[in-house]
Amino acid sequence: MTSSNPSTTPAPEAPLTSVAVLGARGRMGVEVCKAVDAAEDLELVAMVEGSEWLFNVADGGAQVAVDFTRPESVMENIRFCIDQGIHCVVGTSGFDEEKIATVREWLAPKPELGVLIAPNFGIGAVLLMRFAAEAARFFPSVEIVEMHHPDKVDAPSGTAARTAQVIGQARRAAGMGSAPDATRDDASLPGARGAEVDGVPVHAVRLAGLVAHQEVLMGATGETLTLRHDSYDRASFMPGVLLAVREIQRRPGLTIGIDGLLGL
Amino acid sequence: MTSSNPSTTPAPEAPLTSVAVLGARGRMGVEVCKAVDAAEDLELVAMVEGSEWLFNVADGGAQVAVDFTRPESVMENIRFCIDQGIHCVVGTSGFDEEKIATVREWLAPKPELGVLIAPNFGIGAVLLMRFAAEAARFFPSVEIVEMHHPDKVDAPSGTAARTAQVIGQARRAAGMGSAPDATRDDASLPGARGAEVDGVPVHAVRLAGLVAHQEVLMGATGETLTLRHDSYDRASFMPGVLLAVREIQRRPGLTIGIDGLLGL
Amino acid sequence: MTSSNPSTTPAPEAPLTSVAVLGARGRMGVEVCKAVDAAEDLELVAMVEGSEWLFNVADGGAQVAVDFTRPESVMENIRFCIDQGIHCVVGTSGFDEEKIATVREWLAPKPELGVLIAPNFGIGAVLLMRFAAEAARFFPSVEIVEMHHPDKVDAPSGTAARTAQVIGQARRAAGMGSAPDATRDDASLPGARGAEVDGVPVHAVRLAGLVAHQEVLMGATGETLTLRHDSYDRASFMPGVLLAVREIQRRPGLTIGIDGLLGL
């Protein structure tokens, strides 16, 4: 690999990969179309939105379909792509165990085909989660502060909750007890110490001007380690989407999350 | 003011001020003795601890007494100093309206004498509070994150609560309503949004390795302003104590807090 | 526009102020038009771009003109507005002592008219500069770290350089010497300690993903005070522009900068 961002620019002699985008006029879909269009090794052969004829995807000769549609339509789209022998990269939300099992069944008779379903294509967010889990067992104390724009309805954010879970898991695996904390109920106000997710206090700040930010603070005697991710723009998810588009062609079967694609 | 650190280095020709330290073996008292000793314009003439004879203070010719003792003894000490014509700088906690009124009464017949009582001698903390109050009306959103060592029993910290109060006051004075916040109860965990103090969400982090830290985050469309104070050491209170020792001699009557001494 | 920011929203019974925007299709002009349009107490009566007939501004009955044009045209625009009795708010760059003196001359015969020229309409940036100057004399150490997107050609940023200047000025006024620094030339790499502006080290970070950020770090024994401003969007300048539009009508003469309008 010879360019400044290996995840977006392959060797020039590589053949073009044909890509279809489902949900092409949605907020994420628009960004995906732009990113595919700008990538030298990818060719945008179909943009499908809403009730448009899905056969465009097959007719266009798509090798990989990217789906950012809606929970109601995504399963039908995946079914169609698998039938047509098209790899799938799926960012649509709403996947539970049952849906995942269904996709796995559909894939069984097609051992050469790959489907990747990811809740988050942000490489930075995935790295932060990974590093937090790796560092967890060295620090008795850990808390999360996530900060978002004030239009967000959930608190804490899904990403912060997942981060707390992987940290909690790592702590349990290492046999760690709870973090030191002398806070007395009779000397504290309700909520001051945050929400507890899997044993990790999580604090949610909502502030005009902010976009999406997360900080994991870890402490041991005499030192702290802070991991922070700032996301300013939907464009930040595109390197992860393109990485998935490229990698899915050599990863048959079902892949959950982009973690495994990062080669860590 | 003409020296590189006006609070610690006066003009060389100034006469020495005689200082007594009450509570000289306590954690703060020890630091005060060191700081007075190191100051070229101050002379440490008496160190008193516990049941020691308070007359040492008068016998030593102290012009200013610094009291970091205990709520049970501080009033008696102030009474003694006023009787002896000694200015007082008091950092001992536990002052309520009643005690303050009593000190004011005692001072009435001594118009040349000054007593300063301050809950916090940290100049940085006082500046942060002041700036937060000044900036408050320009930012629809404001939250506080305070971070301390895990041995702390109260949450949020007294300083964070006071900071929230001065911010809340400034917002009310400017006719501001509550900060924008779309958080829905059915999409959030209890405590995630912190404790509310005077309308300001306050989040308390407790982490091994930390000492005492406070961050005020303010947000408006497209921008945020963050004010942060990190306190690593009791020594950080000494410039404020020395400033008070020097200033109290020309500030007759009762002064609450060091804010007024900073010349802002 | 909600009532959450009192400094930008006057009483509803106030009469509308008619506003013309010069440079209406520039990046800032577009934002100004949107902001004026959205403000209940302002009416957008003229949008002028390039060679368009300036008389639209007068014909439209503009009481205030906002100029975000170019150094080549701004003087002519100001001249025209003063002649027509229209107040001016100017964000165009390139003003030197000579140009400022000229505007002052033009204003002399019109004692009721106001012109405001500001290098920066960001309230957060102006507050940061102000607070840094106020805090400067209490902290022996001070440095600035500014962080911007990698397309920026100058380093450090103009705002960081001006911040360093006001800090340097405050330190000199307080008689402070240089900050403590044991760095030895033979143990350091060129550039490691940043650029020096008025005695203050300034460090410039250029990073993909960033927009415009500035941090002033101040240190004394045992404590540090950090003031940070993050600007994510041109929209962040609009509260300052609108404040100027409203205030200029009752501030005859020439005003430089929005500092004086903030009522600090």
Added chain:
Amino acid sequence: MTSSNPSTTPAPEAPLTSVAVLGARGRMGVEVCKAVDAAEDLELVAMVEGSEWLFNVADGGAQVAVDFTRPESVMENIRFCIDQGIHCVVGTSGFDEEKIATVREWLAPKPELGVLIAPNFGIGAVLLMRFAAEAARFFPSVEIVEMHHPDKVDAPSGTAARTAQVIGQARRAAGMGSAPDATRDDASLPGARGAEVDGVPVHAVRLAGLVAHQEVLMGATGETLTLRHDSYDRASFMPGVLLAVREIQRRPGLTIGIDGLLGL
């Protein structure tokens, strides 16, 4: 010692390990003695300083010696320990290729014996370096800001320089070019963009009140990842020293750095 940190606390039935501390009265040695003393699975059998008889170490039955002495004496100490069949954990500085080769030679005839030489026993610092190297290839931009007390003579710090090197190495291995940077010489001040170490700009802040802090900032389109390590106290190195003392007994041969002991 509680069980909250499994990496430093073995099963209670484990036999005690006898430890000698060389340089026991130095700043680090004092901390090591305290830490060994407090560890339930370790026994402090000898404390040696300066010209004291080294045979105390052997007479005391030490299984592991910890050396925080001086470059002039450390080689002799290692030689003695190897001769006596005592494992060594060495934090003394000044090791070059030649000294390391000598130690390796000495160890050759003792295949059961282990020597660990580490420039930094701070687990947080080692983790930060590791994470920065792993994340490097996903972010076109990267810079380092290190912040220390003003008594430090070198700039940038050794840790920051090493961090820059491992990042530079990771970027080259991934075929990445230089980071995007539009800074023009004619629009910038010397030093503003920091010192370049292995292609990575490194900025050194020196501030009263600070101890030792390091921040690695990485940026890609629309997002940034920040890794920060704050070290407040020499005690923060002790978990790393104790880990080395425990692990060296089952790691024959020469080990450089504690990285390999962290099980990442």
